[in-house]
Structures are given as C-alpha cells and as structure tokens.
Amino acid sequence: MNKLKLNSSSITFLPILVCIPLVYELFIxxxxxxxxxxxxxxxxxxxxxxxxxxxxxxxxxxxxxILIAFSSWLISMIFGVIFGILSSEIFYKILNLxxxxxxxLNLFLTFIRSIHEIIWGLIxxxxxxxxxxxxxxxxxxxxxxxxxxxxSEQIENINLKTVESIKQINGxxxxxxxxxxxxxxxxxxxxxxxxxxxxxxxxxxxxxxxxVGGIGTSIFLSFQTLNFRELWTYLWGLTFIIIISKELxxxxxxxxxxxxxxxxxxxxxxxxxxxSLSFFVYFIFYKNAIPFNSINNLLISNLNFxxxxxxxxxxxxxxxxLLSTGIAISFPPILILILNNKIGITIIRxxxxxxxxxxxxxxxxxxxxxxxxxxxLAAITLGFHNAAITSKLLLANLYNQNNNEYIAMxxxxxxxxxxxxxxxxxxQANSYLAYCAYRSDIIIRETAIxxxxxxxxxxxxxxxxxxxxxxxxxxxxxxxYSSIAIVGELINGKIxxxxx
Amino acid sequence: xxxxxxxLKEVSYKxxxxxxxxxxxxxxxxxxxxxxxxxxxxxxxxxxxLNGTLRPNKGRVKFFNTEIDKLNLYQKSKISTIWQDxxxxxxxxxxxxVNCGLLGKQSFLFAFKNLLNISSFxxxxxxxxxxxxxxxxxxxxxxKISGGQKQRVAIARSLIQDSxxxxxxxxxNNLDPKLTSNIKDLLLINKNKNKIKVPNTTLIxxxxxxxxxxxxxxxxxxxxxxxFDLEKTKLKKxxxxxxx
Numbered sequence: 035m036n037k038l039k040l041n042s043s044s045i046t047f048l049p050i051l052v053c054i055p056l057v058y059e060l061f062i063x064x065x066x067x068x069x070x071x072x073x074x075x076x077x078x079x080x081x082x083x084x085x086x087x088x089x090x091x092x093x094x095x096x097x098x099x100i101l102i103a104f105s106s107w108l109i110s111m112i113f114g115v116i117f118g119i120l121s122s123e124i125f126y127k128i129l130n131l132x133x134x135x136x137x138x139l140n141l142f143l144t145f146i147r148s149i150h151e152i153i154w155g156l157i158x159x160x161x162x163x164x165x166x167x168x169x170x171x172x173x174x175x176x177x178x179x180x181x182x183x184x185x186s187e188q189i190e191n192i193n194l195k196t197v198e199s200i201k202q203i204n205g206x207x208x209x210x211x212x213x214x215x216x217x218x219x220x221x222x223x224x225x226x227x228x229x230x231x232x233x234x235x236x237x238x239x240x241x242x243x244x245x246v247g248g249i250g251t252s253i254f255l256s257f258q259t260l261n262f263r264e265l266w267t268y269l270w271g272l273t274f275i276i277i278i279s280k281e282l283x284x285x286x287x288x289x290x291x292x293x294x295x296x297x298x299x300x301x302x303x304x305x306x307x308x309x310s311l312s313f314f315v316y317f318i319f320y321k322n323a324i325p326f327n328s329i330n331n332l333l334i335s336n337l338n339f340x341x342x343x344x345x346x347x348x349x350x351x352x353x354x355x356l357l358s359t360g361i362a363i364s365f366p367p368i369l370i371l372i373l374n375n376k377i378g379i380t381i382i383r384x385x386x387x388x389x390x391x392x393x394x395x396x397x398x399x400x401x402x403x404x405x406x407x408x409x410x411l412a413a414i415t416l417g418f419h420n421a422a423i424t425s426k427l428l429l430a431n432l433y434n435q436n437n438n439e440y441i442a443m444x445x446x447x448x449x450x451x452x453x454x455x456x457x458x459x460x461x462q463a464n465s466y467l468a469y470c471a472y473r474s475d476i477i478i479r480e481t482a483i484x485x486x487x488x489x490x491x492x493x494x495x496x497x498x499x500x501x502x503x504x505x506x507x508x509x510x511x512x513x514x515y516s517s518i519a520i521v522g523e524l525i526n527g528k529i530x531x532x533x534x
Numbered sequence: 535x536x537x538x539x540x541x542l543k544e545v546s547y548k549x550x551x552x553x554x555x556x557x558x559x560x561x562x563x564x565x566x567x568x569x570x571x572x573x574x575x576x577x578x579x580x581x582x583x584l585n586g587t588l589r590p591n592k593g594r595v596k597f598f599n600t601e602i603d604k605l606n607l608y609q610k611s612k613i614s615t616i617w618q619d620x621x622x623x624x625x626x627x628x629x630x631x632v633n634c635g636l637l638g639k640q641s642f643l644f645a646f647k648n649l650l651n652i653s654s655f656x657x658x659x660x661x662x663x664x665x666x667x668x669x670x671x672x673x674x675x676x677x678k679i680s681g682g683q684k685q686r687v688a689i690a691r692s693l694i695q696d697s698x699x700x701x702x703x704x705x706x707n708n709l710d711p712k713l714t715s716n717i718k719d720l721l722l723i724n725k726n727k728n729k730i731k732v733p734n735t736t737l738i739x740x741x742x743x744x745x746x747x748x749x750x751x752x753x754x755x756x757x758x759x760x761x762f763d764l765e766k767t768k769l770k771k772x773x774x775x776x777x778x
Contacts, residue, residue: 042625044650442621445585446695447611447638452645456634460623460649 042463043455046367046470052360052413059410068403071260075400078262082270091252092271099238099248100275102166106173107234109310111227112303113174114181115219117143119211121182122189128211147179148519149512150479155241156500157508167313169246173237174310176479177230184226188218228283235276240393240483250393257396273391344495348514351491354409354416354481355522359474361417363467366425367459370432374454382425389422398484412484412491420477427469431462471526478522482515537599539563539699539735540584540613545593547583547758554579554758556593561699561737566722568746568766569739571755571777577739578618580755581701584737585615611638614697614733616705620688622676627651628687629672632658635694661690664730666716681708689717693732700733706745714745722748743774 040048119125121139126132155172162168192214242250249272256265369382389397398415405411440457448456485493492511499507538560547554554576561567571577582588583595586602595602597613614635622631626649633648633655647653659672665686671679676687685708692700700721706714721736738749746752752769754762754777762773 041649041651047649438617438619439621439623441587442615442617443634443637445587445610445613445615446635447605447607447609447613448634448645449607449637449642451642452637455645455649456623456626456637460625464625 042467043460046363046463046467048364049360050364050368052357052364056357056361056410056413059408060405060414063406063408063411065404065406072400072403074260075262075265078266079269081263082266083261083263084267088264088267092249092267095242095247095249095252095268096271096275098166099235099242099250099272100279102169102173102241102246102248103231103234103238104279106170106177106238107231108306109170110174110177110181110234111223111230112307112310113178115185115223116307117178117182118185118189118219119215122186122215124189124192124214125211128207128214143179143182144520144523145516147176147183148479148516148523149176150482151176151237152240152244152483153496153512153515155244155246156496159245160500160503164245164247166247169238169241169248172241172246173234177234177237181226181230185219185222188222189215192218228280231279231283232276235272235279236390236393239272240395243393243395253393253396257399269391273387276391344510344514347490347492347495348518350409351481351485351493351515352518354412354484354491355474355478355518357409357413358416358420358477358481359470361414362420362424362473362477363470365417365421366428367466369425370429371451371455371459374451379429383429386422386425389418390426392419394419394480395483407490409490412481416477416480416484420473420480424466424470424473428462428466431465432458435461468530471529475519475523475526478519479515538596539598541594541596541599542583543594543596545583545590545595547579547588547590552576552579552758554583554590557758557760558593559753559760559763561735563698564734565737565751566735566749567737567751567753568749569737569753569755570741570743570774571739572741575755575777576758577755578703579758581615581703581737581739585613585701586610607638611695612698614692614695614700616688616692616700616702618703618707618739620684622684622688622691624677625675627673627675628667628679628683629655629658629662631676631687632662632690632694635691638695657694658690661694661730662687664720665690665693666713682710682713685709686713686717689721693720693730696731697733699735699737702736702738704739704741706740706742718745718748 117139121136121143123133123136126136151172154175155168158168158172159165238246238248239250239253242248242252243254245251249268253265253268253272256262256268366382366386370379373379373382392400394415397419398412401411401415435458437458439461440453443453443457444450481491482493482496485491485496492514496508496511496515499505499511540561542557542559545554545557552574557580559580569577569580579588583590586595586597586605589603597605597609600609623634626634630648630651633653636657637645637648644653655672659669662672663669667683667686667690671683676684679687685705689702689705692702702721705721706717709717720732721738740746746766746769750766752762752764752766752773753760754773756777761776764773
C-alpha cells in the first residue's frame, strides 16, 4: 500500500475523525429528560403563534434589529474600507510613509478583531448599562477590523507593476491611491458586503439574547418561558428579514448605476462616516458610565488567577476550537457525497439554513434538553452552526463551476458519487479549505459565546468575572482569548497562503 | 452480417451556434476511423453524441444495439474518450488521474483510496510507461507537468479503462512528431503491447492529413454534415478539397 498523501481533498474528509471522541462523550452524557420539550420545539416550527399582540411585538423587535444591524453594517463597512486602505502596503508606498505605522495598525486591528462582539457587548453593558447604542458599537468594533482585513487583502492583490506604472505618471498621490484602490474596494464590497449584512443581522440577534434589544431578546425571553410557538414566530421573522435584506441589496447593481447616483452615494457615505465618528467619540467620552471602580486594578497582575483551573479552561477552549473546526470542515462534503441527489441536496439546504438561523446560544440550550453540558456538546453546536455556513458556500461553488470533468467521468461509466468526488469536489477542495481556514478564525472567537451561556471554556470564566466586576480577571481572559485568536490567525494565514 | 458496435441513425443536434444535420453512421468492431474536418466542423460534437454526453434533438444512438441512454455503468465504461480539452483533474497527481480510468469498474472505496493516494498504482504505471511517460512524473501534480505530458496522461487514462471503442478528439495535439508517431502506433496498430489491452475499435478526429496512415476508414465532416465516408484506399484529393 502507498503512503497516505495529504492533498486538499483528503484533508477535508479526515477531520471527521473528531467524531470518535465526540460521539463517545455525547453517548455517555445522553439523557431523555427534555425529549418531550424538544419534540414540542420541533412541532412548533410548523405552528408558530400568530395574533395581533405578537405581530405588534415582532414588528417592533424587527424594526430594532434592522436598525442595529443596518447601522452597524454600514458604519463597519465604511470604516472597514478606511482602515483596510490604511493597513495595506500600497498606501504607505504611495504616500512614502514609514511602514512601522502599518504594522502597528495591523496589530491593533488584530487585537480588536480577536474579541467577539458578544464580549465587547458584555463589557460595554457592564460599563455603560443596557443601551440601544451598545449593540451598534459592540458589533462595529470587531466588524470594522474584520472588514478592514478583507479589504486590505484585496488591495494587496493589486499588481505591483501596475502601482509602479501609475506612480511613474507622477500625479497627485491621493489621486494615484484612489485610482488604484477604487476597483478592488468596489469589487470586494459587491462580493463581500451583502454577506456581512447577513452576519450583522445574526450578530444583532445573538446580542439580543444578552439583553441589547431586537429580535434576539424576544427569542431568549420566549425560550426562558418555554413558549416555543412564540419563539418560532420570532425565528421566522428573523428568516424573513435576512431574505428580504438580501433580495433588496441584490437588486442594487453598482455597474448599472448612473454617475450622479454614485456621487450622491459617496457624499452620503462621507457624511455617515463623519456622523458615526462623532457618535463614537461622544459615546466614549461624554456618556455617563457606571462607576468603573476597579479600573486602577486593571494593570495589577493577579498571579493567583492564572492557576491550574485557568490553564484547564484555556486548554478546553483550544480543544473546543479544534473539534468544532473538524466538524465544520468535514461534515458538508461528506453529507453532500452521501445525499448526492436532488432531494438530498434540498434536505441539506433546509437543514443548513435552520442551523444558520438558530443562534448558537439557543442551539446549545436546545441540545442541553437531552445531553449534559460538555466540551463535545459545545463542539457540535459550534461545529454544526459553522458547517451550515461552509456548506452554503460549498454548494454554491460546486454547482456554479464548469462541470466538464464531471461529464467526462460520467461518460467513463463512473458512478454518480465517484464522479462527483473527482469531477466536481476535487476542483473545489483548495478554495473550500482556504475558506474553512478563515472560518476557523471565527470559530475561535465564537467559543466565547458558548462559554458565556454556561457551557465550557474561558467564556464561562469571563461571564463570572464580568458579573463580579473583577476587571483584572476580565483583562487576563481577554488577553488569553486574544492570544489564542492571534496564534490561530497566524497559523490559518499560513495555511491559506499555501492553499491559494 | 456483423452487428455494428456503435450506431447513429438520422441524428440531429442543434445548439445556439452549431447544427449537426441528420447524421447516420455505423461503426463496426475492429475499424480504425479517422474523422477529418476543419476546426468548428462538428467533430467534437459528433464525438460527444457518440459517447452519450450530448443528447441529440432527433435520431437514435445505439451501442451494441442498446439505446445509449439505457446503458448501465458497466456498459458505459466500454466507451472511452480522449477529450480535446483533456478534462484531467487538477490538484491530483498524474498517477491518480490515470487511476480515474478504472473508476467505472471499481467500487467507491477504490475511488476514496485513490483520492487518499493509498490505492495501488501498478496498473496505472504500466499504462503510463507505454505512453512514454517517465517515472519521475508519475507522482507529480497535474498542474506541474507540460502540455504534452498531460496529453499522454489523458491517453493512459483512456487506455486503462479497458474499453471496446476509443473515441479520441485530436489526441496528437501538444505532441512532438516522434511522440505522435509512437502514440498513433499504440492506438492503431499495437495490440497487447507490453501486456496492455488497447481498444480494437478507434475513431480519432484529426485535421492533419499526414497522420492518415494506419486508418482503414475516413469520414469527412463539414458544417455539421458528413460529406464522405469511405475506405482509406478510396480517398482522393477532391474528397479532401470538399472539407478543407
């Protein structure tokens, strides 16, 4: 037998091995205590509560959700572009600025990106109390950094020879800059912008679970009272705005827009940037914060806190990331391979939509109905939620590509599954893995949400420390989170550059 | 009377920019057919109809007297094709690509083992050597080898399939004169060379007239119509003038 050769296709299937310890632990922790409740939850999906009162609340909550999501999306896109340009090498080359500024900015963006919006939300809520604007700011902080990274990566792809040739013209530096970055910025906005709006809506819903407002708050309150019919009314409402927002923005076509419209848009965006910047400054410096008594302790190291238990939580978080990433990578291709027909693909699309729709904190609470809390439970929650996202991308790419090789395979008399594997999947394996590498960055950040719900890892400790206003502990946990995320990002960056 | 191996009856096919008009053709076992025509004459479309990947708008295609869309997977594997665009699988090695020719006769487990590189490559290596491929390229990624080497990998993949008929769409592109001659001999003359089985019946599309030696039947096609179909010995210059 030959030596196993790890190519991108085999790497996508092998992480399924994480299921061995997962299934074992889930089997040990299985109980049927909440199975009736779970049945009720499933049945309620087809029978949501509809009356005047609930419709009124739904509309009010949807209104709040749209406002938070849309504002945070717009602000984070605008600042994402600005920081994306500022953190790209081309900016420093054209303006002849020292490159260490770029490194400093990148480090700062990496830090704020590494902390999940839920954590930002919880911290801001502890400092400023519950406020509508908390939701917007909490989403904006990491989203600006994430968007900046994507825009900067696309700007870095500009051919250096093009940069040199434009520089040779010796025009105004800012004109040169705008000429070079305009096309990649618009292209990235078209490809990536809509997806970020969907993310902002989901993040708003998740933040709502923690009391910020919007549809998430209603979802969480219905769950606490076990009113599943009401819960599904809100979930279908959330589905509705995700679909509608996508459809509306899809209709907006940049390439067909008139020059007048584009100019008005640029002016509007500029005004929004100025307004949002002033809002940030006002919020941070003038709004009355709840007394932040222990701020002086922030920089005093608390060595007792970094104990065996803390290291155990740290290790748990890393294991949770690895297990969830394994599921998110391997489940979609294996499921598509097994259910490789029209009905099967439709089932996968529906299931993955539901797993994307139900926020992970709610999902884990549902799974806790018939399983005790454990790393495995948190891992399948995060894993399935992310697998739903990776499967959406994989399906879109698989069936939008040239299928000549698939036809060739079929003409050889090769069975459908083998033809799919070699004729369609192998071509996509590289880009799928590269996307999964990016997804695992997000999984690292998302471990915090499940921890906060009371499951495992550092998130649990964070919730405890925040509730007791132990800011020095919060700082240590944030540094720990950030370190894991930064190391993860570095490793994933290497993997991505090797794959592409 | 010998039953035809592959048969087209009054086949018409139309897409946005091309029409194949009432083509009838009968291929018998052991025939070596050259399909001649200019670029865009309809050679590739005809081959795609013959191997069942394009469904004609009118007419019937039969393989061993069975409608081509009613063939089971095993029967389908008896028709092999060398595509003009090769259709090799990027991201896999040359030997993994050649092993793909065996997928029609093997289980899904073989396909998966091939993907993980843990299947046997002995048979693939045998066919690759016959196609003048050096050992050093066996395990190389398909993206890292030259056009001529890719061409020979595609030929090896079609031969390993152990089919009854080989349909080849301009298989000598990218090959130097010596390799062209070797590969042509392999496809047309040498049976059981180095204990490998080469299909007894071949239909090869060409637009080079210097490659007609070794064929026993010539079909000329122009604008989707067969203009002549005759034995090689009866081919005259005016026939060629009709199609070029």
